[in-house]
Amino acid sequence: MSVLVLAEHDNNELKSATLNTVTAATEIGGDVTILVAGSGCGAVAEQAAKIAGVAKVLVADNAAYTNMLAENTAALIVELAGDYSAILAPAMTNAKGILPRVAALLDVGQISEITAVVSADTFVRPIYAGNAMATVQSSDSIKVITVRGTGFDAPSAEGGSATVEAISNATDAGVSEFVSEEVAASDRPDLTAARVVISGGRGMQNGENFKLLEAVADKLGAAIGASRAAVDAGYVANDMQVGQTGKIVAPELYIAVGISGAIQHLAGMKDSKVIVAINKDEEAPIFQVADFGLVADLFEAVPAFEALL
Amino acid sequence: MKVLVPVKRVVDANVQVRVASDHSGVDLNNVKMAINPFCEIAVEEAIRLREKGVATEVVVVSAGAKVCQEQLRTALALGADRAILVETDEELQPLAIAKLLKAVSDKEGAELTIFGKQSIDEDNGQTGQMFAALAGLAQGTFASEITIEGDKLKVIRETDTGEQTLTLNMPAVITADLRLNEPRYASLPNIMKAKKKPMDVMTPADLGVEVTTNIKTLKVEPPAERAAGIIVETVEDLVDKLKNVAKVI
Numbered sequence: 001m002s003v004l005v006l007a008e009h010d011n012n013e014l015k016s017a018t019l020n021t022v023t024a025a026t027e028i029g030g031d032v033t034i035l036v037a038g039s040g041c042g043a044v045a046e047q048a049a050k051i052a053g054v055a056k057v058l059v060a061d062n063a064a065y066t067n068m069l070a071e072n073t074a075a076l077i078v079e080l081a082g083d084y085s086a087i088l089a090p091a092m093t094n095a096k097g098i099l100p101r102v103a104a105l106l107d108v109g110q111i112s113e114i115t116a117v118v119s120a121d122t123f124v125r126p127i128y129a130g131n132a133m134a135t136v137q138s139s140d141s142i143k144v145i146t147v148r149g150t151g152f153d154a155p156s157a158e159g160g161s162a163t164v165e166a167i168s169n170a171t172d173a174g175v176s177e178f179v180s181e182e183v184a185a186s187d188r189p190d191l192t193a194a195r196v197v198i199s200g201g202r203g204m205q206n207g208e209n210f211k212l213l214e215a216v217a218d219k220l221g222a223a224i225g226a227s228r229a230a231v232d233a234g235y236v237a238n239d240m241q242v243g244q245t246g247k248i249v250a251p252e253l254y255i256a257v258g259i260s261g262a263i264q265h266l267a268g269m270k271d272s273k274v275i276v277a278i279n280k281d282e283e284a285p286i287f288q289v290a291d292f293g294l295v296a297d298l299f300e301a302v303p304a305f306e307a308l309l
Numbered sequence: 310m311k312v313l314v315p316v317k318r319v320v321d322a323n324v325q326v327r328v329a330s331d332h333s334g335v336d337l338n339n340v341k342m343a344i345n346p347f348c349e350i351a352v353e354e355a356i357r358l359r360e361k362g363v364a365t366e367v368v369v370v371s372a373g374a375k376v377c378q379e380q381l382r383t384a385l386a387l388g389a390d391r392a393i394l395v396e397t398d399e400e401l402q403p404l405a406i407a408k409l410l411k412a413v414s415d416k417e418g419a420e421l422t423i424f425g426k427q428s429i430d431e432d433n434g435q436t437g438q439m440f441a442a443l444a445g446l447a448q449g450t451f452a453s454e455i456t457i458e459g460d461k462l463k464v465i466r467e468t469d470t471g472e473q474t475l476t477l478n479m480p481a482v483i484t485a486d487l488r489l490n491e492p493r494y495a496s497l498p499n500i501m502k503a504k505k506k507p508m509d510v511m512t513p514a515d516l517g518v519e520v521t522t523n524i525k526t527l528k529v530e531p532p533a534e535r536a537a538g539i540i541v542e543t544v545e546d547l548v549d550k551l552k553n554v555a556k557v558i
Contacts, residue, residue, distance in 0.1 A: 010470075067473070070438065070448055093468040097450045100403070100438035109404050109523030112433045122527065127431050128326045132335050135527045175447035179463070179474040192469075196557070220558060228487070238453070238488065239471050244432070245487055247469070253557040263325070270535065274555045276547065282540075291538040291555065294547050304544040309558065 001085035002031035002055070006077065006098070007048055008090045011038045011066070014047040016193040017090035017149035019157060022051055024147045025088050026155070027117035031055040034162070035080065037065040037073050049162040052155045057162045062170035067181075068094045071173040074101035080167075081106055081142055085120070091146035091248075092192075099144050108140035113248075115151030129244040129267040149192060150250035150271055184239050191242065194223035196253045197272070199242055200235070201227035201265075203258020203279065203298055207235040212302045213257060219309040225249065225269075227259045243268035258298045261286025278302065310457075312355040312364045313419035314389065315410055315440075316348040316371050318380045319430040332528045344380045347425025349387070350485040353492040354455065355423050356388040363457050366390050368417060372409045374398050378508065385503035386495035392508040397520060399513075405520045407439035412516035414444060419480065421462070426451050426484040437484040447477035451486040 003025040008015040018034070025032045033056040034048040045059040058080070064072045077087060077098070087102060089095030091113045103110035115133070116124035122137045123145065191197060198213045198220070210224065217224050225242040226235065242249055244267040254272035259265060261277070261284055269275070270289050277290035280297050287293040294301055320326055321343040326335045344352070358364035369384040371377040372395040381392035395409045414422060424437030441448035449455065449464030453472070456463045462477045467486050495503070513520050541547045551558045 069475070070441075070450070074442060093451065093466075096434055097438055097448065100435035101442035101448075103435070104404060104407055104439035104442040107404070109402055110433070110435050110439075111524060112435060126532070127529070128320070128335060129429065129432065130532055131326050132328050132529050133532050134529045137525045137527055138523060139525065140523050173447075175445075175478045176449075177476045179476055181468075181470075181474070182472045184471045232488070237471065238467050239469060244429075245427075253551070253555075270532075274551070274557050275535075275538070276551070287538070287540070289535050289538075291535075292547055292550050293538060293540045294544065295540060296544070301544055305548065308544065308548045 002033055002083065003028050003086045003088060004080065004084040005032060005034045006087070006089035006095055007034050007036045007044060008092050008094055009036065009038060009041065009044040011041045012043055014044050015090065015092065016154060016190065017092055018048070019051060019154035020149035020152040021088050021090045021147040022053060023152040023155055024114065024117055025086070026053050028086050028120050030085060033058060035060065035077065037068060037076055039063050039066040045164050049164050050158050050160050052160045054160050054162040057164045058167055059164060060167040060170060064170045064172040067178040068098070069176050069178065070097035070101055071176050072171060073098045074105060075171045075173060077102045078105045084142065086143040086145060088145045088147055091148050095146050099146055103144040106142055106144065108142055108144055109138060110144045111136060111138060112146050113148045114145055115148050129264055130270065131263070148248055150248055184237050188217060189221065189223045191223045191225055191240070191247050192249055194251050196220045196222035197225050197249050197251045198222045198255040198257065199225035199227065199259060200230055200257050201259030202229040202233060204230060204235055210236060216302060216306045216309065219306060227262070227265045256286050256290070257302060259286055260284045261289065310364050310421060311366045311368065311417060311419045312358060313414055313417055313422045314348070314351050314355045314367060314369045314384070315422070315424055315436070316352065316369050316380055316384050317345040317425070317428045318342050318371065318373060318377045319345045319428050322346055322429055328529055328531045332530060334526065334529050342379070344383050345425050345428045347427060347485055349492045350487070350489050351423040351425050352384045352387050352389060353490045354485060357490065368393065368419065370395070370410065370413050372397065372401055372406050381508060382503050383495065385506045386500040387493060388499065391506055394508060394510045395513060395516065396510050397513050399520045400522055401520065402522050402524060403433050403435040403439055404523065406436050407443055408518045409513060409516060410440050411443045412518050421480060422482050424482065424484045426486050437482055441482035446480055446482050448482045448484070449475055449477055450484045452483045453486050453488045455483055
């Protein structure tokens with residue numbers, strides 16, 4: 001049997017979390033097929049076909065899938081499901097909406113945000129905001145799973161030569177309609193894929209002060225994140241939130257600036273390889289997870305740090 | 310318009326949970342329980358719709374053991390009109406809960422169902438979408454703003470890259486994200502009043518739903534601990550450590 005991986009993309013570019021998901025699929029075993037559902041998404045299919053270890057790419061290129069609306073995309077996957085022992089997708093906004101629908105329509109359970117594959121039916125996933133790790137076993141004939149990208153290394157994005165097959169029939173459930181999208185424009189790397197992330201918290205005091213972090217990010221090629229407190233206070237946009245209910249990141253270097261380290265923030269970054277905390281409150285819980293802590297006023301420390309890079 | 314709001318009883322968000330010594334789960338003995346925070350946001354949104362005259366009735370529903378009545382009473386104290394408990398001591402997984410809620414919804418005929426986007430215990434984030442699929446309805450997940458426009462619902466969703474706006478046919482299903490609203494506190498008079506509000510209790514069998522579990526938890530362990538770090542004294546020292554010890558810059 002083979003494993004189906006739903007690609008996460010924006011019709012131009014394949015999101016890197018798809019690659020990590022391919023690794024999880026390979027660990028489950030069997031041929032890996034990638035499904036690209038979108039419109040005008042030929043370039044994405046080409047990128048998917050080059051991923052090492054992928055046998056086949058299915059392309060559903062139709063207006064019904066332009067924005068990967070959950071109702072339409074779930075119906076498409078259900079049609080294809082019979083050929084697969086497992087259906088995987090990166091745990092990002094699209095799949096989090098789609099895969100539970102797929103599972104319900106197939107009358108099977110769904111397993112969310114796995115971080116490890118133990119065997120073809122047994123997986124590890126965080127519960128209670130990462131304060132406990134559950135090993136769970138599925139008795140379903142088709143496993144429907146979202147994958148946390150930080151738990152799996154990415155295979156090579158080049159070198160594969162999967163066959164590409166078009167799916168022509170399309171269903172538009174006609175119950176939902178895309179109106180608009182506001183995408184935060186940024187030249188910086190994706191938060192979830194960046195090698196270095198620098199995040200600001202309530203200690204930044206306002207959105208303007210995030211410029212201090214930008215200067216560091218420019219020098220390190222870093223993505224910029226924020227704590228929930230900073231987002232709720234309106235300093236920065238919601239897509240920058242790192243934490244249990246925001247993005248889960250695990251970069252090589254995570255620099256937390258003016259972040260106290262609430263449990264829900266730690267849940268989003270504590271798997272980072274090296275953690276630096278800069279905070280003037282030496283009692284802040286962030287120091288308990290930091291490899292290198294600096295107790296200092298961020299408004300002096302951050303510019304000094306940047307000057308030394 | 311009737312609004313249905315499913316609520317879940319979970320460990321209070323401020324409790325630091327511990328893994329049980331036999332690794333069967335987390336230790337729930339003498340732990341403070343509460344309404345799942347995202348469900349509370351869903352309840353608040355429904356009440357606001359009623360206050361605006363858009364909704365006519367807010368019905369809260371929970372599935373689980375008898376003690377879930379506590380969280381339903383809390384939702385009634387916040388302003389919900391009546392409550393339904395689907396009582397069972399069996400383990401309930403998202404698919405089973407979605408089936409129970411679908412059966413309740415069929416009886417109630419709600420035009421809008423507002424879920425929390427995930428529960429803070431199991432962190433599954435599935436039930437709303439599963440319910441929507443079983444009911445054949447459109448869904449607006451991770452909602453930060455909803456507006457009823459005639460027979461359509463406009464929803465702004467929080468996405469990985471920013472915000473997305475969709476219109477959904479009604480009846481529709483919403484899952485509430487953090488910034489949909491800030492829930493109110495229940496006033497003492499409302500807590501007293503809530504005790505007299507109606508609460509129906511039924512069983513899965515009454516609803517004709519067989520509760521099955523597809524996913525078995527084999528063990529639960531604490532997460533890997535990070536090795537203790539060090540405190541550096543100066544910015545120079547920090548840069549030196551990152552360059553020469555951690556070798557990440």
